[in-house]
């Protein structure tokens with residue numbers, strides 16, 4: 001006689017594995033093949049390790065990185081815990097935007113938040129190519145605009161939006177760049193995201209967990225309800241997506257001859 005299956009408690013239901021594979025960097029894909037090759041050459045992508053520190057504020061920029069399936073947190077310099085994540089770079093963007101402005105020093109701390117691959121271009125090659133090729137510079141400048149918009153939005157967000165809503169925003173941004181609803185994020189990173197102490201992190205994460213929007217245990221985070229998390233997020237998430245879509249996705253899609261390439265990154 002067959003035993004009746006027992007239903008697990010709702011909070012223990014495993015989340016179906018979901019991994020949207022990133023095939024490349026969307027910014028680089030927006031460039032014509034010949035121009036992209038001049039930048040990255042025939043070298044293979046490099047590996048970025050979780051928690052690897054890419055640079056400290058004031059460091060000279062030696063390389064530009066174009067993440068493929070990795071993503072990098074940009075954190076303001078601060079003293080002790082007074083540090084705040086103000087940007088997140090995944091396969092929609094690049095690390096090293098000051099070079100586009102002719103500055104070879106970075107003002108931010110950059111930490112790998114998602115391990116994976118990235119294309120790496122040395123600063124001299126990058127600078128030479130954007131000086132020689134106005135089309136390459138124009139394509140990358142569109143990203144610079146999106147990047148600056150994200151920074152400005154974060155300034156407003158940090159001042160006016162509630163911690164729980166801000167956490168929902170950053171988790172959605174992380175999910176987009178991780179290409180997965182399951183990713184690793186430590187308390188330290190959550191504190192950078194929110195600019196609050198550990199107790200504030202625990203409280204905001206617990207609130208989202210009670211609403212069954214996420215599950216968070218020992219750094220392993222699962223987004224259980226994307227639509228619900230979007231509703232819980234402050235408007236900044238939707239504003240960022242809209243700017244990204246208007247400035248970059250259409251251009252990338254047109255360059256790639258596809259209407260879905262760019263949208264794949266930010267597909268909810």
Ligand SMILES: [Zn+2]
Nearest residue numbers: 157161234236
């Ligand atoms: Zn906000």
